[in-house]
Amino acid sequence: MSYYAKLLIAAVGVAQLVAACPADAADVYPNRPVEFIVPWGAGGGSDQTARELSKLLQAELKVSFPVVNVPGGTGNAGMVKMLSGPSDGYSISLLAWDTFALLASRPPKWKMSDFITLGIVIQLPSGFYVSQDSDYKSWADVEKAAKANPDGLKVAISGFGSPDDLTIHQLAKQGIVLKAVPYAEPGERYSSLLGHHVDLLYSPIGNIGSFVSGQQMRPILFFSDEPIKGFEDVPTAKQSGHDISLPQRRAVIVKADTPPAQVKVLSDAIAAVVAKPEYAEFLKQELASPASYVPTEAAASLMESDLAAMKNMAAGK
Amino acid sequence: METLHLLSQGMIHIIADGYLTMLVIGLIVGMAVSVMPGLGIVMGIVLALPFTYSMAVEPSIIMLTAIYMSGTYAGCFTAILYRIPGEPNDIPMLWDGYNMSRNGQTAEALGWALISAFIGGIVSTAFMVGLAIPLGKLALQFSTADYFAAVFLGLTSVVSLAGASIVNAFIGLFIGLLISTVGVDSIYGSERFTFDSPILVNGIPYITVLVGMYGFGEVLTRIGRKPINFSKVGEPIRTNTAFPSLKQIWDIRETLLRSTVLGTLLGIVPGAGATVTSFIAYGIEKQYSKRRDLLGSGLPEGIVAPQIGSTASVAGHMVPLLTLGIPGSGATAIILAAFLLHGVQPGPLLLSTAQSKLTVYTIFASMFMAVVGMCLLSFLWIRVVVRVLSIPPAVLAAVVIMFSLLGTYANRNSISDMMLIVVFGALGYAFEKFKFPISPLVLGVVLGPLAESSFMQTMISHDNDFTAFFNGPIRGTFMALSLAALLFPVVRNSLSRRKSSMSQTVSD
Numbered sequence: 001m002s003y004y005a006k007l008l009i010a011a012v013g014v015a016q017l018v019a020a021c022p023a024d025a026a027d028v029y030p031n032r033p034v035e036f037i038v039p040w041g042a043g044g045g046s047d048q049t050a051r052e053l054s055k056l057l058q059a060e061l062k063v064s065f066p067v068v069n070v071p072g073g074t075g076n077a078g079m080v081k082m083l084s085g086p087s088d089g090y091s092i093s094l095l096a097w098d099t100f101a102l103l104a105s106r107p108p109k110w111k112m113s114d115f116i117t118l119g120i121v122i123q124l125p126s127g128f129y130v131s132q133d134s135d136y137k138s139w140a141d142v143e144k145a146a147k148a149n150p151d152g153l154k155v156a157i158s159g160f161g162s163p164d165d166l167t168i169h170q171l172a173k174q175g176i177v178l179k180a181v182p183y184a185e186p187g188e189r190y191s192s193l194l195g196h197h198v199d200l201l202y203s204p205i206g207n208i209g210s211f212v213s214g215q216q217m218r219p220i221l222f223f224s225d226e227p228i229k230g231f232e233d234v235p236t237a238k239q240s241g242h243d244i245s246l247p248q249r250r251a252v253i254v255k256a257d258t259p260p261a262q263v264k265v266l267s268d269a270i271a272a273v274v275a276k277p278e279y280a281e282f283l284k285q286e287l288a289s290p291a292s293y294v295p296t297e298a299a300a301s302l303m304e305s306d307l308a309a310m311k312n313m314a315a316g317k
Numbered sequence: 318m319e320t321l322h323l324l325s326q327g328m329i330h331i332i333a334d335g336y337l338t339m340l341v342i343g344l345i346v347g348m349a350v351s352v353m354p355g356l357g358i359v360m361g362i363v364l365a366l367p368f369t370y371s372m373a374v375e376p377s378i379i380m381l382t383a384i385y386m387s388g389t390y391a392g393c394f395t396a397i398l399y400r401i402p403g404e405p406n407d408i409p410m411l412w413d414g415y416n417m418s419r420n421g422q423t424a425e426a427l428g429w430a431l432i433s434a435f436i437g438g439i440v441s442t443a444f445m446v447g448l449a450i451p452l453g454k455l456a457l458q459f460s461t462a463d464y465f466a467a468v469f470l471g472l473t474s475v476v477s478l479a480g481a482s483i484v485n486a487f488i489g490l491f492i493g494l495l496i497s498t499v500g501v502d503s504i505y506g507s508e509r510f511t512f513d514s515p516i517l518v519n520g521i522p523y524i525t526v527l528v529g530m531y532g533f534g535e536v537l538t539r540i541g542r543k544p545i546n547f548s549k550v551g552e553p554i555r556t557n558t559a560f561p562s563l564k565q566i567w568d569i570r571e572t573l574l575r576s577t578v579l580g581t582l583l584g585i586v587p588g589a590g591a592t593v594t595s596f597i598a599y600g601i602e603k604q605y606s607k608r609r610d611l612l613g614s615g616l617p618e619g620i621v622a623p624q625i626g627s628t629a630s631v632a633g634h635m636v637p638l639l640t641l642g643i644p645g646s647g648a649t650a651i652i653l654a655a656f657l658l659h660g661v662q663p664g665p666l667l668l669s670t671a672q673s674k675l676t677v678y679t680i681f682a683s684m685f686m687a688v689v690g691m692c693l694l695s696f697l698w699i700r701v702v703v704r705v706l707s708i709p710p711a712v713l714a715a716v717v718i719m720f721s722l723l724g725t726y727a728n729r730n731s732i733s734d735m736m737l738i739v740v741f742g743a744l745g746y747a748f749e750k751f752k753f754p755i756s757p758l759v760l761g762v763v764l765g766p767l768a769e770s771s772f773m774q775t776m777i778s779h780d781n782d783f784t785a786f787f788n789g790p791i792r793g794t795f796m797a798l799s800l801a802a803l804l805f806p807v808v809r810n811s812l813s814r815r816k817s818s819m820s821q822t823v824s825d
Contacts, residue, residue, distance in 0.1 A: 042363045042651050048658070055370070068730050069363070073501035077519040081731070084515070106506055154778055161506050181778045184503050184770065187644040187653075188461075194641065195457030197778070210642050210662035285660060 029089060029262050033064045037093035039078025041071040044186065045206050045286075049122050049250055050094045052282045056273035061265070065092075074159060075099030076108055083110055087255040089262035092118065095251045098162045100303070104310035105161035115253040117303060118267040120294035121274060122283065124204035124248040125224035126163070127234070128155070129217045131193050139221040139240055142200065143176055150177035155200040156189045157182055163246040164202045166313040167223060170244050193217065204248035206286040223247070230287075246310070247289075251299060267296050320447060326675060327682035331379070339376040340683055343383025344691050348391035348698055350384070351403045354532035354717065356724035357524060358388030358404060358591075359647040364727075366655060374659040375676055379683040381655055382635065385648045386687040389591045389627040390434040391695065393620075394702045397426045401532050401717065405523065405763050406591040406627045408531075408756055409599040413612065413619025420615050424559035427699055429620045431558060431692055432566065436573060437625035438632070438688030441581040445632040446681045449640050450668075456585040456637040456645070461778065462785050465771035466795035467586055471593045471764050473802040474600025475757045483806060486757045489748075493761020494768075496521055503766065504773045516733040523762045524728050529738040530755050532721040534745020536714045541746065558699055561617065572602060572618045576625035583626070584633015590646040591627040592763055598626030604802055632684060639663050639677050 036054050040046040047069065054065040070078035075096055082093040095115075102108045128139065136142045146153050157164035159182045168180045181198055183189040186207055193201040194216055201208075201217070205228070211217040222228050223237045223245050237244050252270055254263060273279060274293040283292055294302055331337060343365070350361030361384050369377035392403025396410035397418050410430070417426035475490045476483065499510045500520025511517040566573070576598045583594045602622040603612050612619050634645045635652075642664030644650040656663050667673045708716075721742075725734045748755050779785040787796055 041647075042366065042654060044650075044654075048654065051658070070730055072519045072729070074506060076501060077729070080515065080519070102506075159506070160504065179778070181774055182504055183774065185650075187650060191457050191459075191637075191641070191643045192461075194643075195460065197460045210664045213662070214642070214664045216641075216664070 029265055030061055030063045032090065033066055035091045036065045036067050037078045037082050037091065038067055038069050039071065039075035039093065039099060040069065040096065042069050045204070046094050046096050046250060052279065053121060053252065053273065056276060056279060057269055060269045060273050074102060076102065079110055083114055083255060087257045089254065089258045089266065092252055092254050092266065095253045097249045098158060101163050101166060101310055102161060103307055104314045105166070112303065112307065114256050116256055116258065116263055117296060117299040118252045118254055118263070119270045119296060120249050120251045120299045120302065121270065121292065122250045122286065122288050123292040124206045124286065124288045125222050125228055126202065126204045126246065126248055127219045127222040129193065129201040129203065129208060129219050130199070131196060132215050132218055136199065136220070139235055142220065146176045146178055151179050153200060154179045154181050154198040155202055156192045156198040157202050158189065159184055163248065163310070166310055167202065167244055167246055170313045171242065174242060206288060209287050271295060323674065323678035324446070324682050327679035328686070330675065330679045331683055331686065336376045336379050336683070339380040340383050340686060340690060343380035344387045344687060344694055347384035347387030348694065351388040351392035352395050352702065353720045353724055354401050354403060354528050356720065356727060358385060359651065360727055361388060362648055362651045366651060369655055370658065374656065374661050375679050377655050377659060378652060378680050381652050382680060382684060383687045386438065386631050386684065387691040389631055390691055391698065393430045393624060394427070394699065397430065398423065398702065401535050405527055406595040408759060409595055409623035410620060411756070413616050416615035417620070422615065425561070426620060428558045428560045429617045430624050431695055432561060433621040433624035434628045435688060435692045437577055437580055437628035439685065440577045441584065441629035441632040442684045442688065444581055445636040449636050456641065456643065459586050459791065461771045461774040463789065463791040463795070464586060465768060465775055466786060466792035467583060468593060468764050468768045468771060470600070470795045470799045471596045472760065472768060473799045474596050475760055476802055476806055486754055489754055489757035490761045493758035494765045496526060497523070497762045497765025503770050516736065521737060522728060522734065525725050525734050525737045526741050526762045527759055528721045528725055529741025530745030530759060532717055533738055533742025534749060536717050537742055537746040538749045539710065539714065558696060569618055569621060572606060572621050573625065575601060576622040577629055580626040580629025581633050584630035585637055586645065591630045594626040594630040595623040596760065598622040600802060604805060635684065639667065639680065
């Protein structure tokens with residue numbers, strides 16, 4: 001066989017190999033792992049939500065969604081990491097309302113138009129808790145004590161500028177002045193209440209479930225429109241005359257200039273996985289509202305109104 | 318009695334159900350991550366977490382706890398052998414541990430470390446398990462003011478790290494504290510010393526400084542000292558571990574007692590962790606040990622105190638987690654997450670039913686087995702680690718640099734942290750070159766954020782009242798010890814000066 005004949009056979013072989021590769025592999029999105037940024041440490045509420053979604057999304061889209069923890073600066077570090085990366089749809093991030101509230105209290109370097117919300121995936125009502133043996137039996141007791149001794153009652157919050165802080169600030173405007181003490185670590189926040197170093201704890205319900213069922217803490221007020229299932233005897237803020245409701249929400253977001261087709265694949269996949277019974281079970285375990293999911297367009301308008309409310313609350317700080 | 322019964326049941330459970338495999342895997346993983354500079358215990362547990370998704374809750378927790386336990390120990394090998402601490406809590410090992418090794422007593426140094434890890438682990442676990450409920454409650458008594466006082470005591474241990482010049486030590490400490498303030502502050506969220514740079518805005522994590530100055534810096538120093546080559550230079554070490562005799566152990570019984578009590582008690586302080594405990598244990602030894610003047614030149618006490626402190630803190634953190642559901646350290650926060658991922662909520666409820674009580678005591682039992690297993694495994698492990706000494710230094714240098722960069726990247730998935738490693742490596746080289754102590758700076762970077770947040774929380778909570786740091790039994794004790802640590806050298810110096818001036822007057 002001549003040299004050219006060999007070359008020809010080789011060329012045909014190569015061509016066949018190329019043709020054998022699925023032609024669509026390069027076009028179909030996603031065809032490689034999608035990084036799932038969590039701007040908080042491993043083990044927290046955001047991390048748990050992301051890991052649950054990552055597991056379900058992997059089954060749905062047949063690529064893995066590795067969770068990458070980028071903690072720091074109230075979620076700012078993770079936001080900056082995602083927004084400074086390429087907008088090819090291979091990097092998504094979880095946005096917690098603690099980070100979102102930064103837009104109202106101290107404007108960060110990013111803005112709302114920098115990202116697209118693929119969906120709000122979890123909503124947890126927040127509330128005030130006292131330790132089981134506290135002298136304050138109800139919200140009415142707290143209100144009375146706070147009015148008699150303004151700035152005398154201590155409440156543990158996650159940090160200044162957070163939704164927790166905005167709520168305390170709004171209450172102060174309504175005549176109930178509490179002293180907010182920031183504890184960034186959830187563990188320290190809970191032990192500060194159990195050790196009686198603070199009088200109250202402000203927290204989304206998710207992480208508190210075990211302390212409540214273990215009879216270490218009691219909820220005394222929920223910032224929600226409706227009473228919480230299982231805690232029907234705990235008043236809502238509305239019932240107590242405070243029109244405040246800033247639930248802890250968490251959304252999945254992607255960079256704003258990601259191609260629309262990819263945004264659609266991702267948001268459809270999220271819509272599909274949150275409808276699964278496993279996810280419903282996860283929400284139940286976290287004591288989240290069963291109707292937590294809000295799709296893209298509705299999420300955008302809800303975020304606008306939340307932001308307006310938070311800006312309003314932050315005013316005069 | 319009931320405790321013993323439950324523990325033995327738990328132990329049978331571990332052996333019968335084959336959880337021993339998970340225990341051993343955990344121990345090996347913990348040893349592996351803790352000898353690699355940059356890859357920390359917390360990172361090891363995070364990396365292992367996804368593998369537990371498909372397991373039952375008990376083997377998962379057993380494996381993660383084993384990583385935690387052996388992670389507080391194995392990092393001392395690299396500190397003793399190469400002067401590169403595997404974990405921040407191994408920094409105190411650099412002084413007496415490395416010096417013993419340089420004096421030709423490598424095997425003895427490793428033996429002391431092993432004995433200390435064993436005693437610290439067993440005694441504190443026994444103590445914590447026996448008194449789990451009351452001690453768990455004690456953890457809640459610690460307020461932010463007590464916590465600040467404990468961290469402050471840790472910071473005053475700089476006096477004992479001073480070496481030649483106490484002024485240089487304080488300069489280093491303050492530079493370290495300054496570095497720790499870079500980035501967004503944790504209380505008010507203001508940007509400090511960021512100069513609008515995206516690298517600095519997210520802060521400088523202490524692991525970057527630690528790995529940069531010790532790991533990367535050590536390699537640079539060695540290259541600077543003499544041309545690095547590919548031929549073998551390490552002398553073969555015959556005995557791998559030499560155990561101290563019972564008499565030698567008895568001779569330092571006071572150190573053993575002090576460090577074990579300190580490690581266990583500081584362990585239950587939420588947030589303190591192995592690093593704070595290890596530094597305080599060494600600092601206390603420098604103050605109160607009989608041979609304090611020789612400490613730092615290669616004494617067993619200088620190995621025993623920090624190692625016992627580190628290992629004892631594990632039990633101190635696990636017990637509040639299991640009895641109250643409160644994670645006191647980064648490692649226990651992730652172990653808590655592993656519980657939650659399996660739908661189990663640690664806390665008082667866990668002790669309320671017979672079935673879940675057995676789960677808790679199975680984990681307690683696994684902690685005893687982890688301590689024993691860790692010491693047995695380290696025999697084999699030391700053989701491997703010691704063999705590394707005969708690797709050509711050029712290759713070893715490349716490997717250390719690779720792990721330094723990889724480990725730091727894994728910490729926050731950030732490329733800019735890898736650039737910072739190089740910067741701090743150069744700084745570490747410069748410090749070494751001009752005989753400026755590195756450890757005070759690293760101490761400042763590690764403890765700075767803890768000191769700041771607990772100080773600010775106390776100030777906010779007590780209307781800026783300074784007396785809040787002194788007016789309680791726990792904080793009062795820590796503060797008194799701190800002041801003693803700070804004033805001691807001053808008093809000693811002035812005393813010796815007076816003595817010498819008096820003798821001068823006599824001779825005049």
